Amino acid sequence: MLREQPALAGPVASDPVVSRLVSSLAADGPRALEAIRAARAAARERAWALAGDAAPGADGGLVTIDLDATIVIAHSEKEQASPTWKKTFGHHPVTAWAGHGADGNGEPPAIMLRPGNAGSDTAADHIETARLAIAQLPRHLRRKVLVRAGSGGGTHEFLDWLTAKSRRLHCSAGMTITETIAEAIEKVPADAWTPAYDGDGEVREGGVGRGPHRPAEPGRLARRDAGHRPQIAPAPGRAAAVHRRRRPPVHRLRHRREEGPAR
DSSP states (O other): OTOOOOOOHOOOHHHHHHHHHHHHHHHHHHHHHHHHHHHHHHHHHHHHHHHHGGGTTTTOOOOOOOOOOOEESSSSSSSOOOOOOTTTTEEEOOEEEEEOOOOOOOEEEEOOBBBBBBBTTTTTHHHHHHHHHHHHHOOGTTSSEEEEEGGGOOOOOHHHHOOTTTTTTTEEOOOOOHHHHHHHHHHGGGOOOOEEEOOTTTTEEEEEEEEEEOOOOOOHHHHEEEEEEEOOSSSOOOOOHHHHHEEOHHHHHTEETTEEEEE
16 A cells, blocks of 8 residues: 555555565564554554644643453454453453544554453553553553543552553543442432433433533544543542433333332
8 A cells, every 4th residue: 555655655665675674673573562652552653743722732722542452353363362241252451542632533552362261350461551541542541641541440450550650641431330229319309410411512311410510512522532520529539429311212211110120
């Protein structure tokens, strides 16, 4: 593909040269990875500089990094492919995605390859993926990062790493609703719930939330920071818990009875 566009790509190495390069890199994997990551970070910093106001963090806001462990199906006996918790076969990498705002897609600054039987809430893997992703950002933005994760990232070890004072990171992670928490939620008065908002700033039908909320403002919505996310910072050194609930879709209600799930 590169050879077909010499005006864009310039001279391209021959196949034997590329083959020898791959062999050299494979001979010292850790050192090669370090060099490749440094080159990627330098290229990203240059690309974001050329993007100007369209680059993440150019408006002075936070750069959002979303972490998610996702299953990749394999249809043959590939290296590290194994049965997954979803009863499929393949790999279970942890991915990190840097958001480009409402008008963009995003890019993966880091992906940690893992076998299919790797856990969804392995703190060490979340820490390593977040570390690699932050290292890929331009240096002046590494203190202006919001790391988000689902319930798989809601572990003590990962949250302790994120909230270490030396990192100065913002973070948001899901949490498991235990019986104790569920009982506490049920005691919240009906008039204490506030509307939940979608990415366009409209009230989400059937959705309400409880926590440090306020209606979403246009500037926040432009960064895909909707009103159902925590938008009022808690006191220094403290965390805020936000609970959102919504009415299940009609097709799910059809399969339930008043006393519980249909059998």
